[in-house]
Amino acid sequence: MKIAMVSEHASPLATVGGADAGGQNVHVASLSRALAARGHDVTVYTRREAPSQPEEVDFAPGVTVVHVPAGPAVVLAKDDLLPWMPDFSRWLARRWHAGPPDLAHSHFWMSGLATLAAARDTAVPTVHTFHALGTVKRRHQGKADTSPRERIETEALVARQADAVIATCADEVAELGRMRMPGNSTSIVPCGVDLDAFTPTGPKMDLGPGPILLAIGRAVPRKGVETTIRALRHVPDATLVVAGGAPGEPEPARLARIAEMCGVAHRVRFLGKVDRDDVPALMRAADVVVSVPWYEPFGIVPLEAMACGVPVVASAVGGHLDTVVPGVTGLLVPPRKPAALGRALRGLLADPFLLTAYGIAAADRARSRYDWGRVAAQTVAVYTDVLTSLGRSPGMTGVFPGTGAA
Incomplete structure (x- = not known):
């Protein structure tokens, strides 16, 4: 199958951890x-952000990244791309x-808008993944x-007009x-995890004496690290390691002030940005990973x-x-409830047997x-259902019923 993956702001080539580079x-x-890896031909379309970027990059066997010239060839915040x-x-x-392509799979609402417009002109079937919804973001x-x-x-238009969500x-x-x-065209396919990199066995980063709590992610308030810092007052002796954020970003400085105010600054360590390849070793060094955002579309x-x-x-x-x-x-x-989080952490850290059992079950x-x-197989099943419902078969690239070759 020839698949067009459209991701206007979230390039697979980007360094994860920046302002608009994360789970997507x-x-x-x-x-x-x-x-x-399942034999499909994938082209990822993302926006060109620098004049030096080549039009096409071989990303992986069977995967090509294409930089689309749309707007100035500079980095722009995703909210400025419409x-x-x-x-x-x-x-x-x-x-x-x-x-x-046989099918286009768009990611995020602006990609969905661009993909639907292009698909109308070319009769390409469309599947869409939102990754986040504006109604939820505005609510919180x-x-x-x-x-x-x-x-x-x-987003409402994209959900109605895509062949599947x-x-x-x-x-x-x-x-x-x-x-x-409409719910009849919506399927649930979760995000996946790299089980070759993220494993229970392997090196551990030296984070000092425990117990160690780890909070890792983009340095933005909605990720809820403030809640974890405030919860430390209820978790004696635990050290919180905070990973994420670049020098000069306002959130780490704000969190450091809150730690001082709460009297736990001596038990909070800010690592800053951690290379993606080092994340598994960092996670394995923690007794508990704490992830308490206000809201989270999925949460990798x-x-x-x-x-x-x-x-x-x-x-x-x-x-x-x-x-x-x-x-x-x-x-x-519950989100934004430091006392409840503190009680949960205190009880869990006090039971080494439970920590071990949870870890085994989690892996x-x-x-x-x-x-x-597995996630790819489930995704292909959605693609196949869409093509079948339209009277097409996977592999019919460039041929549409009643039109002949495109």
């Missing part, structure tokens, strides 16, 4: 590789007229939400239902920690509700359910 980049990169989506879609349409961030005002209306968790399906989106951090055999304490939101099994692989707590759940090969 990992998802697009890993899914593309896993699909190619005016350039018409250029993006017209470029896709010209490309697909010359050689259409309020006036701090910098998304374009058109986002929510556009892939949600990453049950909570997202419920959110789409609240938006009165708990899944990576589980694959490393580390218990997780996570907020009961979004994809965490699917991945973390309370009392089996870790614990779920087993990650291996059995979230391997990227």
Whole structure:
């Protein structure tokens, strides 16, 4: 099957951890590789961000990244990209007229908008993954939400017009239902985890004497690290290691002030940005990985920690509700409740047997359910259903019923 993967701001080539580089980049990169490993031909379309970027890059066997010239060839915040989506879609349409894919899979709402516009001109079937919903972001961030005002209306349009929507968790399906989106074209396919890199065995980073709590992710308030710092008052002797954020970013400095105010600064260590290749060793060094964002569309951090055999304490939101099994692989707590988080951590750290049992169960759940090969197979099943419903078969690249060769 010839698959067009459209990800306007989240390139698989980007360094994870930047302002707009996170779980979606990992998802697009890993899914593309896993699909190619199953024999499919994958082209990832992302926006050109520098004049020096070549038009095409061989990313992995069977995967090509194409830099689409849409807007200035500079790094722009994703919330500033909407005016350039018409250029993006017209470029896709010209490309697909010359050689259409069997199917296009768009990621994030602006990619969905560009993909649908290009698909109308080329009769390419479309599948969409939102990764995050504007209604949820606005609910939790309020006036701090910098998304374009058109986002929510556009997401509704994309959900209605795409041939299928892939949600990453049950909570997202419920959110789409609240938006009165049709449920019959929505399937749940979770994000996956690299089980070759994230393993229970392997090197551990030296983080000093324990117990060690680890919070890792982008340095933004919604990730809930403030809650974990405040919870430390209820967890004597534990050290919190915070990974993520670059020098000069405001969030680490704000968190350091809160740690001082709470009297726990001597038990909080800020590592800053950690290379992606070092994350498994960092996670294996922790007694518990804490991930308590206000909201989370899916949440790759708990899944990576589980694959490393580390218990997780996570907020009961979004994809965490699917991945973390309370009392089996870790614990779920309400978001933004430091006292509740503190009680959960204190009880868990006091029971070494429970820590070990949760870690073993977590690794087993990650291996059995979230391997990227399994995720790719589930994704292909959605693609096949879409093509079958349209009277096409996988591999009919460039041939549309009643039109002959494109």
